Amino acid sequence: MKYSVPANIALNDILPNPEILLMGAGPVPTTPEVKAASAIIFSHLGSTMRTIVERVQTMSRYIFQTETTRILGIAGPASAAMEMAMVSLVWPGRKVLVLNLGTFSNRFGEMARGLGGEVKDLYPQPLSCFKAQDVKDALDKEHFDVITLTHGETSCGIMNVELQEIAKIAKSKGVRVVLDAVVTLSCLPVPMDEWGIDVMFTGxxxxxxxxxxxxxxxxxxxxxxxILSRKEIISHWCLDVRRAWKFWGNGEYHYTAPVTGILALHEGLRLICLETLEKRFERHLDSSLNFQTQIEKKGLELYAPKNCRLNSVVAIKTPQGVVAKDLIQTMIKNHHVEISGAFGLDIIRVGQMGEQCRPVNTQRVLHALSDSIERLRK
Ligand SMILES: Cc1ncc(COP(=O)(O)O)c(C=O)c1O
Structure with missing residues (x-):
């Protein structure tokens, strides 16, 4: 053999032990129900999978707060869902207005440009979200086919609080509204139909x-x-919603569906339904506000102003005398708690999404943070 067998290293020898508590911008800790479900594999076609898919769609309708039947899962990250939205609605010559708040809203523009769309980026005032009036002015000046928004811009911890109004203005001008609800869905209200969103996704x-x-x-x-009536070939085969609907609408083969992922989604969604959205939103709000208060009590500064602060991913200015990267590593090493750094900004970010919003988890972050800052300042 030209190539020799690599050393046999068991996963247990590689994975962190004890487990690291994931308190960054995602992925977040999961539940025993999801863990159990994602260990199962069975045929992706047939009546059992059909029932599970229908349950995922029914539960999603509640969680997205929508009547639409057109709900699909995608074997891919949230960026793949974003890409499915964009390949469905953008082609050469289509005009796209990108409300650009940071890394993730910018991604919409990158995708639209790649598809030959004519893209215009709109930027808000520094440390602010978009004002409906500014979006209206842009839409009054020029016609667009599609407007893209990120509800919660994870990269800077800012939330588009005037989203409903922006969507209403866009709708009144016949512009399709695509919303990234990746870090907000099920954490805080994003009622798709009431707010007039055409396409919405999460990871x-x-x-x-x-x-x-x-x-x-x-x-x-x-x-x-x-989209179904589009004559053009959609350039992305896996992300062609017309092909994907074969599976999600009719239980037929498109590609081998991500069985474990769909089962994991089923369990994640089921637990949200069990909790109910009202209780879940309350839990998230209480947990995040309490966390923010504790952070300020420690003399640390929150990055985003209160009137547009994203509660599900809280951005904190890197404490004085400390380097963000070192702080994160110190927290991992000494406390087995991981938070996120940032893409360029001098901030650290703490997630408050789903299973992260448990008092025991939030307390662990607060303790790890204080202790690590102290160690690094010594
Ligand atoms: C707001 C937002 N949109 C999109 C994404 C992309 O998600 P993924 O990394 O799963 O593609 C992220 C990831 O953190 C995000 O926070």
Whole structure:
């Protein structure tokens, strides 16, 4: 043999022990129910899977607060769901207005440009979210086919609080509204139909507290019908919603469906339904506000102003005299708690999504943070 067998190293010798508590911007800790479900494999076609898919769609309708039947899972990260939305609605010559708040909202523009769309980026005032009036002015000046927004921009911890109004303005001008609800769905209210969202998606590893690598997307009925009637070939085979609907609508083969991911989603969604959205939103709000108060009591500064602060991923200015990367590593090493750094900004970020919002978890972050800052300042 030209190549020799690599050393046999068991996973147990590699994985962190004790387990690290995931308190960053995702993935988040999961539940025993999700863990058990994601260990099962069975045929992706047939009546059992059909029932599970229908249950995932029914539960998603409640969680997305929508009547649409056009809900699909995707074997891929939330970015794949974003890409499915974009390949469905953008092609050469289509005009896309990107409300650009940071890394993830910017991704919409990257995808739209790759598809030949004519993209215009709108930016808010520094440390602020988009004002409905500014979006209206942009839409008054020029016609767009699609507007994209990120509800919670994870990269800076800012939330688009005027989202409902922005969507209403866009709708009144016949512009399709695509919403990234990746870090907000099931953490805080995002009622798809009431707010007039055409396409909305999330990833399995955030509020749903399932697993990474699986995502969920909902298309309003009328936008879905419009996409079905498109004459052009959709350039992404896996992400062609017309092909994907064969499986999600009719139980037929498209590609081998991510069985474990769909089961994990089922369990994540089921636990949300058991808790109910009202109670879940209350739990998230209480946990995040309490966390923010504790952070300020420690003399640390929150990055985003209160009026547009994202509660599900809290951005904190890197404490003085400390380097963010060192702080994160110290917390992992000494406390087995992981939080996130950032993409360019001098902030650290703590998640408050799904299973992260448990008092025991939040207390562990607060303790690990204080202790690690103290160690590093010595
Ligand atoms: C707001 C937002 N959108 C999109 C994504 C992309 O998700 P994924 O990494 O699963 O593709 C993320 C990831 O953190 C996110 O926070």
């Amino acid at each position: 399995g590893q955030k509020g749903v507290s399932a697993i990474p690598g699986i995502s969920l997307i909902a298309f309003g009925e009328d936008v879905f019908t419009e």
